[in-house]
Amino acid sequence: MKRSRFLAYAMRLAIPLVACGALGACSDRAAPTWQGYVEGEFVYLSSSQSGKLEQLDVARGQEITANAPVFALESVYEAAALQQAQQQLAAARAQLADIRTGKRPPEIDVTKAQLAQAVANARKAAQQLTRDEMQYRVGGIPKGQLDDSRAAADAANAQVRELTHEVDVARLPGRSQQLLAQAAQVEAAQAAVAQAQWRLDQKRVNAPANGRVYDTLFRVGEWVQAGSPVVQMLPPQNIKVRFFVPETAVGSLAPGRSLTIHCDGCASDVKAKITYLSVSAEYTPPVIYSNESRAKLVFMIEAHPSVDDAPRLHPGQPVSVTLQ
Incomplete structure (x- = not known):
């Protein structure tokens, strides 16, 4: 009875996507599967100096390599x-x-x-x-x-x-x-x-790592204030999958546990490993804590795919996560 209540609640909130229960207790012992989504920790490239945007070396959607030139501000004063x-x-x-x-x-x-x-x-x-x-x-x-x-x-x-x-x-x-x-x-x-050289170097910004340019926030000729992001990029190591599991399953998970990520349209599944488990539980609806409501507790889990597989995933993309 308790298990049926949990399944009904989970399907209503689209948290676990299970064919035979969150604990995998069916006769065929299918691995637990949950719904999740892809999230990206974007890197916003900016300069510590102000100036007119003189050169923009990248475009939206472009793949760039580490140390590749990204943009340059006017630097006549700094050179002098x-x-x-x-x-x-x-x-x-x-x-x-x-x-x-x-x-x-x-x-x-x-x-x-x-x-x-x-x-x-x-x-x-x-x-x-x-x-x-x-x-x-x-x-x-x-x-x-x-x-x-x-x-x-x-x-x-x-x-x-x-x-x-x-x-x-x-x-x-x-x-x-x-x-x-x-x-x-x-x-x-x-x-x-040394100070003058540093100020001059700050007028040119290079990519800190390999990644994809997601947006350019200024056009050539516009004035850029110090610290204002000019380019938004996403390195592959900053792509992660976030999903939620019930409290009955969180005890079996630990950092380093392997996962399989399935996404619509992907040619094949993506391998990943758990990198973070939330230290606190969450209630999806407001409820009073009791033994009967424990099934409503969920824990946030984060997993990172390999750097080679990460570009196949896109922030905001829904995925299915299956334990290995």
Whole structure:
């Protein structure tokens, strides 16, 4: 009596399609069969940047492969920003190299020439000081002239020391803190280039996987806001079958259980495996839970066909599911 009530209810809701009961308790032991439908988890392809749709490489119903170009947005600004960032990086690297090498050889040669001139002037000043000292001892010149000669000799010697140090400094690289600061500028310029390259790359979107294009949501020339889907596609691994089983049968099911899917017009049945069992029961009509109403409990089950067989199924298509 209980079994007949369940069959009458199940036929009324088109949940199980059984020839001899949901538990397969008939004499011929036919496998349980339930009605279900195909569902697709669509992938909506969009860009993180805004822009005018410049190129649409796919059409509705087209089969595409992974990494195939899908669409492109106008990217004049992003290309210019990338070029600017690359030039700034080149300038920062050149400045760092300049600081590391010190002055150029021709600049050092100039300082050396100035040093040679200073040495000659110092020698001349020393000779003049020697003559003035001799003249002063015999009373030939006043004390002030001798003091001027000594001051000129000291100045000439000081200039020689100054230029000697300048030659040594010219051979040195930049100070450590200058090198660190310029190295940081180079790293910042590299980060700016990476950002500009990323923004430019975002203007072109490729297919993340093999699949079928189900719809294109914009036309070439239209403005696309950031994040707005442009193409709707369905990879074969995102095709699944959803069906409901009574609580009397759910205990015998588990992920990995093989199924056979039959659809109208299909040349042959499609093999699939259970991938998900609902963790909660559902009542199809509103009822009060009791022992008599347990037969009205159903559990949602999902099964995925193989990637090769999935394209034979279409979202929304009714199917029959039979346990193996």
